[in-house]
Amino acid sequence: MRLPINGWTQRYVQTGCGGLCGSANINYGQASTCPVVQDGTVASATTDMGHQGQNDGSWALNNPQAQIDFAYRGVHVTSQVAKAVITKFYGRRPAYSYFTGCSDGGREALMEAQRYPDDFDGIAAGAPANNMVVQNTVHHAWNVLTNKDKDSSYILLADKLPLIHQAVLDKCDALDGVTDGILDDPRNCDFDPKTLVCTTGQDASTCLTTAQAAVVQRLHDGATDAKGRKLELAISHEWGSELEWTLFVPTAQGQTVASENFVTSFTRYLAYTNAANPGFQLSDLDFTVESFWKTVQSSSYLAAMDPDLGAYAKSGGKLLLWHGWNDQHISPQGTLAYYDALRKTMGTKTADRFAKLYMFPGVAHCGGGNGPNAFDVLTPVMAWAETATKPGKIVASNITNGTVTRTRPVYPYPKVARYDGTGSVDDAANFEPYTPSTRPGADAYNWLGKRLYSHGYQTWCKVVNGKLVCRPTRTWLTERDGTA
Structure with missing residues (x-):
């Protein structure tokens, strides 16, 4: 005080x-x-x-x-x-x-x-x-895993971020009437990372590979399941913010980025009530509808x-x-x-x-x-x-x-x-x-967890015999096909 x-x-x-x-x-x-x-x-x-x-x-x-x-x-x-x-x-x-x-x-x-x-x-x-629950599980895990190839190497590194950022500004900076390096509403920006894909003979430092361009788009769009259903609000990262992406895009292979630490520290001890898992690794997270609802209903008292x-x-x-x-x-x-x-x-x-x-x-x-x-x-x-x-x-x-x-x-x-x-x-x-x-x-508001923004989602908890007991209880996952 x-x-x-x-x-x-x-x-x-x-x-x-x-x-x-x-x-x-x-x-x-x-x-x-x-x-x-x-x-x-x-x-x-x-x-x-x-x-x-x-x-x-x-x-x-x-x-x-x-x-x-x-x-x-x-x-x-x-x-x-x-x-x-x-x-x-x-x-x-x-x-x-x-x-x-x-x-x-x-x-x-x-x-x-x-x-x-x-x-x-x-x-x-x-x-x-x-x-918080979606943010520290699905959101930050997607930041990392969508940028990994089959060998778990990073596809996009931070040296490409200034190139991407400048291309976004070239496309959209003047839309608000002033060319000043700022987008007053990034949602108006219709940027396509594929425009940066290298052409034959182009200097690789001035362009992206097809795989890198796809990563940029996925980082912008946010997490989905295998069927394309949105597991977080789109847009995950706004156009114009690329210089800040060093939070999850590393400067070199082998680095552990901040987004990974956010997920592991939260998911090991807070994401699943009364079910700590200190051995959890980022690769253990499933981008599925079932996993999504299991997580958000377990720890809804944090949201x-x-x-x-x-x-x-x-x-x-x-x-x-x-x-x-x-x-x-x-x-x-x-x-x-x-x-x-x-x-x-x-x-x-x-x-x-x-x-x-x-x-x-x-x-x-x-x-x-x-x-x-x-x-x-x-x-x-x-x-x-x-x-x-x-x-x-x-x-x-x-x-x-x-x-x-x-x-x-x-x-x-x-x-x-x-x-x-x-x-x-x-x-x-x-x-x-x-x-x-x-x-x-x-x-963008139409995503899997849209109903979470509703009265009655929050729960109240107390300690009973050393465990959290939260009320009211509910089951959000209601249909076999994974919708809720």
Whole structure:
């Protein structure tokens, strides 16, 4: 916890953690430039989510209570204790309480809105890992295995990524009216990797083999079973994000990429409730419908997919969702699908009263990337909760050696920023909001796990005789042919 001695503004800000957590370091992330955070007038706290040890899931072995704490309880009880300490320390409770987090912190944020609607007045949920089970099994396993040949050698190496990225920009950069190295909505890009396949006599450093081009397409499209059924949301990796693919595309043969570590650490200890498998290897994962449903129903208590935020809206809570289009770790499509499900479940008008989504062009996982990647997501949430000022544009910046080199406005989705034709394209003042007449990629939401974005998917667990017992129980796999 951090408790300012002087000047406390009666605000409490709780921050989330990333990966599989396991450490407690207050990290404001994309809220760090919020003025009341910078001047130290907010009380703050965070949690390690009930265990030590970050991305090695072995902490979960024979520790079911730690699994519940990590899933959803840790953030909740931290807010309870922190508010009690604050009340004791200052002699009064916080007037406003906020949560901000990205990646797993974004999942934690949505868990709070879904399960504990009275904990926070405002929530900023960035790049949420709310579909954690699919993400840390099918998604990241596909990143690795679809890039292996029959001899288990990598087909595509990272030296080809700049070539692919430049070809994408050549094809699609100007579609948004500005040639600036950023795609304002990558779904508009109709890039075909086969255009990079080598012709006879071409220098191999300037082109791709047929097999490499096929890998690029499969990495973009996402995991499927042998019949082509989508085991994750399409699109898995957006066009324009290729320079970030080093998360799963190695620089040399024999390397173990981060995506593989994500899968093994999660699947060995968390994916299958009460059935740890420390010997699991990536090659053991089956891309089948049966395997998909077995996994997601086993560990559904870890996912934050429920789009019914009626209780949170009733409490007066405000939710700001955000995601970078170049995210190499968690597909932006997951956040888009959740927002779409939220609006369908709550009704568009109701949802608009308490929830907004921002998509940041060129921004990688929780920050970085070649787009304007420094911005403040907490100030607009505070203004919304405290003065009913609805969020408008958020100005994002590129900062190099302490100097702002580019600014760009980002508007609530589905609006995008359009250059007005005057002045520098690196100045946010020269852009205005534009609402596209159509939204590309709607069919991406039609995948095997579409029904997971539904009220009632989440489960609650308790420890009984050293095992996790979760309710309600259900069987999602219902038909012999593997559909659900």
